[in-house]
Amino acid sequence: MESLCIVGNGGVSTCQAFTRLDTTRVGSRPRAQLGFGCFVRERYKYGNLVIARSGRSEVGNSKDGNFAVENEKEEKRGGLILGPERDSSGSVIGFNLIPPSGDGGVLESHEDATTGGTEEADIEGAEKVQTRVTYNIVFVTSEAAPYSKTGGLGDVCGSLPIVLAARGHRVMVVSPRYLHGGLADKNFAGASELDCHIKVYCFGGEQEVAFFHEYREGVDWVFLDHPSYHRPGNPYGDSQGAFGDNQFRFALLCHAACEAPLVLPLGGYTYGEKCLFLVNDWHAGLVPVLLASKYRPYGVYKDARTILVIHNLAHQGVEPAVTYTNLGLPSEWYGALGWVFPTWARTHALDTGEAVNLLKGAIVTVDRILTVSKGYAWEITTVEGGYGLHELLSSRRSVLNGITNGIDIYEWNPSSDKHIASNYSVDDLSGKVQCKIALQKELGLPIKPDCPMIGFIGRLDYQKGIDLIRWATPELLEDDVQFVMLGSGDPLYEDWMRATESTYKDKFRGWVGFNIPISHKITAGADILLMPSRFEPCGLNQLYAMRYGTVPVVHGTGGLRDTVQAFDPYSKGGLGEGTGWIFSPLSKESMLAALRVAIMTYRDHKSSWEGIMKRGMVRDSTWENAAVQYEQVFEWAFIDPPYIN
Numbered sequence: 316m317e318s319l320c321i322v323g324n325g326g327v328s329t330c331q332a333f334t335r336l337d338t339t340r341v342g343s344r345p346r347a348q349l350g351f352g353c354f355v356r357e358r359y360k361y362g363n364l365v366i367a368r369s370g371r372s373e374v375g376n377s378k379d380g381n382f383a384v385e386n387e388k389e390e391k392r393g394g395l396i397l398g399p400e401r402d403s404s405g406s407v408i409g410f411n412l413i414p415p416s417g418d419g420g421v422l423e424s425h426e427d428a429t430t431g432g433t434e435e436a437d438i439e440g441a442e443k444v445q446t447r448v449t450y451n452i453v454f455v456t457s458e459a460a461p462y463s464k465t466g467g468l469g470d471v472c473g474s475l476p477i478v479l480a481a482r483g484h485r486v487m488v489v490s491p492r493y494l495h496g497g498l499a500d501k502n503f504a505g506a507s508e509l510d511c512h513i514k515v516y517c518f519g520g521e522q523e524v525a526f527f528h529e530y531r532e533g534v535d536w537v538f539l540d541h542p543s544y545h546r547p548g549n550p551y552g553d554s555q556g557a558f559g560d561n562q563f564r565f566a567l568l569c570h571a572a573c574e575a576p577l578v579l580p581l582g583g584y585t586y587g588e589k590c591l592f593l594v595n596d597w598h599a600g601l602v603p604v605l606l607a608s609k610y611r612p613y614g615v616y617k618d619a620r621t622i623l624v625i626h627n628l629a630h631q632g633v634e635p636a637v638t639y640t641n642l643g644l645p646s647e648w649y650g651a652l653g654w655v656f657p658t659w660a661r662t663h664a665l666d667t668g669e670a671v672n673l674l675k676g677a678i679v680t681v682d683r684i685l686t687v688s689k690g691y692a693w694e695i696t697t698v699e700g701g702y703g704l705h706e707l708l709s710s711r712r713s714v715l716n717g718i719t720n721g722i723d724i725y726e727w728n729p730s731s732d733k734h735i736a737s738n739y740s741v742d743d744l745s746g747k748v749q750c751k752i753a754l755q756k757e758l759g760l761p762i763k764p765d766c767p768m769i770g771f772i773g774r775l776d777y778q779k780g781i782d783l784i785r786w787a788t789p790e791l792l793e794d795d796v797q798f799v800m801l802g803s804g805d806p807l808y809e810d811w812m813r814a815t816e817s818t819y820k821d822k823f824r825g826w827v828g829f830n831i832p833i834s835h836k837i838t839a840g841a842d843i844l845l846m847p848s849r850f851e852p853c854g855l856n857q858l859y860a861m862r863y864g865t866v867p868v869v870h871g872t873g874g875l876r877d878t879v880q881a882f883d884p885y886s887k888g889g890l891g892e893g894t895g896w897i898f899s900p901l902s903k904e905s906m907l908a909a910l911r912v913a914i915m916t917y918r919d920h921k922s923s924w925e926g927i928m929k930r931g932m933v934r935d936s937t938w939e940n941a942a943v944q945y946e947q948v949f950e951w952a953f954i955d956p957p958y959i960n
């Protein structure tokens with residue numbers, strides 16, 4: 316117990332007792348980079364108020380014990396709280412706690428943010444406790460599971476918001492209310508219409524939109540309602556291809572998402588102007604452009620920040636330049652979105668290649684950029700991975716970070732999964748073979764519990780390396796293996812899957828369609844999950860597979876390389892380490908070679924195989940791990956002024 320003077324608004328307001336609750340050491344950089352010691356954080360209880368105080372030890376190479384002594388000394392010398400720091404609305408957002416040396420370091424990460432270049436080391440070292448600063452966070456996304464999902468974007472925007480809310484943030488997710496006229500429409504049944512219709516100006520007129528809302532698992536799920544979201548198909552298209560008015564549909568989403576924190580009194584209060592927009596992929600790319608061009612010039616959202624999360628750079632929302640006037644942006648902002656196709660990509664000699672690119676607009680106006688793995692964060696700054704935006708992305712490298720996705724460990728849990736035939740866990744794997752047998756039965760394959768079963772789940776497109784699978788399948792199926800694929804997408808590959816199934820009746824099954832229960836059954840029933848992705852920003856299926864003891868064989872790219880550890884039978888004195896196989900280059904030969912080693916290990920080295928399975932099953936893929944790193948980036952975003960003021 317000690318006493319501390321609390322000075323507020325220029326005068327000593329009171330002197331009261333306070334108690335130190337705990338002292339923790341905050342993740343530190345290598346000393347050589349910083350030239351000073353590690354940061355420490357202490358928490359104090361003052362009446363009902365808990366105050367976090369951060370400072371740094373001057374003895375960088377102190378052992379933990381020395382840190383305690385150091386801070387004990389500092390504490391004895393006493394410190395001052397120089398009053399609350401308030402935002403423009405008068406809300407208290409922090410306390411200026413200054414030790415007598417004047418070396419306060421209340422916001423240690425401010426220094427981190429200005430040094431640049433090595434932030435990733437700090438992201439990983441961030442504390443794994445409840446966050447100290449909370450934000451009003453607005454996710455803007457074209458899909459969020461379980462309401463809408465065509466792939467990994469839906470998974471991420473369906474689970475990360477819940478984890479952030481549980482960590483104390485106020486979180487809203489704004490997404491369209493798709494009604495396709497099928498069973499999936501019931502996903503929105505829990506959302507009720509809010510008494511708030513607004514008009515947004517774009518596409519040559521006023522567009523009236525409504526909002527639906529469901530408060531679930533601590534998150535405000537806000538669904539934007541407009542007739543253009545009500546049609547058969549999926550969020551982006553139908554059997555005829557992509558919808559022709561997607562630019563309109565997602566521009567509408569962005570306009571409305573900018574209004575939502577200002578106009579929706581969720582739980583009685585709006586989110587307000589001081590919020591953090593997390594804009595996902597091109598569909599949400601207009602949000603930072605709108606803030607910069609239409610709100611901040613009028614004094615609105617001056618204290619908001621925006622972070623672009625890139626899940627897939629291959630999709631950028633590119634449309635002819637003439638469509639710019641539809642977007643509801645001031646004409647002088649054309650340069651932000653204007654983009655010129657390289658000469659080789661133009662359609663004819665008179666084509667000037669001029670276009671508007673919504674993702675590019677976001678990249679040049681947003682405060683910070685995140686991708687879903689570190690490997691991909693680097694790849695998008697290269698010619699090969701940058702899809703024409705590598706130079707722009709490189710120019711913003713100082714605010715670009717990669718954070719590997721987590722997974723929903725409740726939905727993807729082999730010991731409680733309702734979709735699979737038999738539950739199992741790392742302590743009792745016996746149910747896994749039952750899942751395989753059940754899958755063989757369901758698919759009409761010969762029941763062979765010992766036959767290696769390879770699985771594939773994903774969109775049938777160029778990104779996922781389906782062409783490679785197609786070339787390799789005849790050779791692969793010469794062996795005594797079974798191969799099960801689930802996917803939809805390019806009709807060429809859908810037809811190929813059907814044809815292959817009829818050629819290899821005893822060995823191959825191709826399930827064309829999008830089916831979540833089947834994806835769980837394959838993840839549990841297969842022994843090997845194949846992911847020969849050409850590029851993969853993160854990849855979730857390999858994470859699900861590892862959690863289910865299904866061994867991934869992946870191409871060494873992006874998040875696949877970051878998350879799968881190559882099996883090495885000789886390490887650890889012959890005990891082995893690693894969670895799967897990584898092949899490179901992306902060729903039929905190297906993929907088949909990796910699969911053959913995996914199959915041989917499955918057949919002939921049972922204990923090694925079990926080791927690989929178990930290491931994968933206990934790997935930490937939780938969202939908590941990623942959420943802590945997200946919070947570090949949030950802090951950095953608010954330390955810097957808005958990129959475009």
Ligand SMILES: Nc1ncnc2c1ncn2[C@@H]1O[C@H](COP(=O)(O)OP(=O)(O)O[C@H]2O[C@H](CO)[C@@H](O)[C@H](O)[C@H]2O)[C@@H](O)[C@H]1O
Pocket residue numbers: 465466467468470471626627687720772773774801802803828829830831834851852853854855856874
């Ligand atoms: N036919 C089908 N039936 C049922 N379920 C199916 C399915 N096809 C795919 N899925 C499911 O959709 C999700 C796909 O996630 P991925 O991360 O593998 O890829 P995607 O390319 O969509 O995501 C993009 O965004 C995510 C999220 O950031 C990144 O991980 C990824 O690298 C990037 O390409 C998984 O949950 C998978 O099970």
